[in-house]
Amino acid sequence: MKALKTIALHAALLIAAGLTAFPLFWMVSASFMPTGEAATFPPRLLPSQATLEHYQALFTRLNLGRAFFNSTAIALLSTAIALLFNSMAGYAFAKLRFGRRDQIFRLLLAVLVLPAQVAMLPLFLMLKEMGLVNTYWGVIIPMMASVFGIFLIRQFMLSIPTELLEAARVDGASEWSIYWKIVIPLSMPVLVTLAIFTFMASWNDFMWPLIVLTDNDRYTLPVSIANLVGEHVQDIELMMASSVVTVIPVLLLFLVLQRYYVAGIMVGSVKG
């Protein structure tokens, strides 16, 4: 009976995992097929012979390397700034004593109910006035600080012993050096978590870059390939190669740093 149950469970798990992985498997497989091979009946699982021609076309003729560079630069800059700003604010809410600290923090959490789309129209007009439409900064600015990031950092830093910081204060350390030399090194796990979240959010973001970037040369990967599919909808193999180029970096990042990513989801869900 138990053996039968075990077999049934693993059969169900294998089928579910196979169905889940299939779209990503087919994306990779079709990206290596010669032109036209993904549009045949019956559909093919594997390329008759693997070719790199679509990747070559993307990075030469279609200049997708430019979008790859834009995405990377924007994601790295967003991540660096968000780490600094959110960790500073999270530290203040966790460890520095000041009037109405917890009320201000609760007020900040209430901001989470506001959907980002509501801010987009005025923000666009604002950035237009500031001359930041169609620039990296236009994309980066809304990512520089987040309530979720501040919350994540604060929850972690609450567990740092206050005596440690007091001792440093007695020894005459400045507030900045307490933060930079004691708190930050102790907070590496949560900083890695926040870094992955910010990097992925920036890399995968679509609606805001679509709005604020108007020029092909500035497009990030998602905007660029959404544009590409309009012109090359028949070129299935080419479009699959462009999807691979977009998805693989974040997928690899996740596989390597999975533990930190899952830890972040857990912190986010306990407050509910």
Place this chain on the structure above:
Amino acid sequence: MRSETRAALLFLTPALTVLTLFFLIPVGAAFFLSLTDFDIYAVADISNVRFVAFKNYAALLTTPIFWVALRNTLYFALIGGPLTVGLALVTAMMVNSKLARFRGLFRTVFFAPVVTTMVAVAIVFRYLFHTRFGMINFGLEAIGIPTVDWLGDPRWAMPAIIILAVWKNFGYTMIIFIAGLQSIPEELYEAARIDGAGWWSQFRRITIPLLAPTFVFVGIVTAIGYLQLFAEPYVMTPDGGPLDSTLSVVMLMYLQGFRWWSMGYAAAVAFLLFVVIGIATAIQLRLRKDLGE
């Protein structure tokens, strides 16, 4: 001022300035924008703006297209949400089973779609759903189910988008359920088994009640996310899909605001979205209270 207070002020300034200047003020401004006739002439010269009070809201609520977008969005959230949460619970229980081996590997596979780029996988699914060459119709035919014109038929375009969304998102909810399941003490199940409770009554009387707070959390998070549907239809079924069957509220806001530059009108759409999300959240919090939390 105490030195700690001064330090706190310095540490808070960058993040709070960004949030105020680039989020809170725009949200407030959006409300004023929704009370004006801000359009393409105003984008060129701001002096063309006129105050119109609630005319945009009145216009919206009497235009069929808004109700179409709202109906589509609710359809997506009300069907896609429960499917996502249900599949997440089933996979979480399978992965968490004591009989299961290679749990880490299965968990990683189920979670992988969550981190992928929505635009990229929407393009992949656009081809998987292809009527003639797509793998999905091929698979359906193989097991004897009639095939459909997924993205071209107004009845099937939204279900196709729901399938993509469930595939992309269930892993996130599954991770949260796994943590919830692991926090249930094993002794409860043992006691129930000694009392002769079967699998189903253990599930109904122990697992479900003890997961109730988790259900509320994932319900709210999923609803908020799904009501903001945008990238999936933008890529899979451009311009609202067949007979506007995949036009969502956020898509309507985007088209009105950033394609036709009717920004006052679009701001009213955004605020109505906010109201809908608020109502959805309130209903679920209320349900939690009624369930005796």
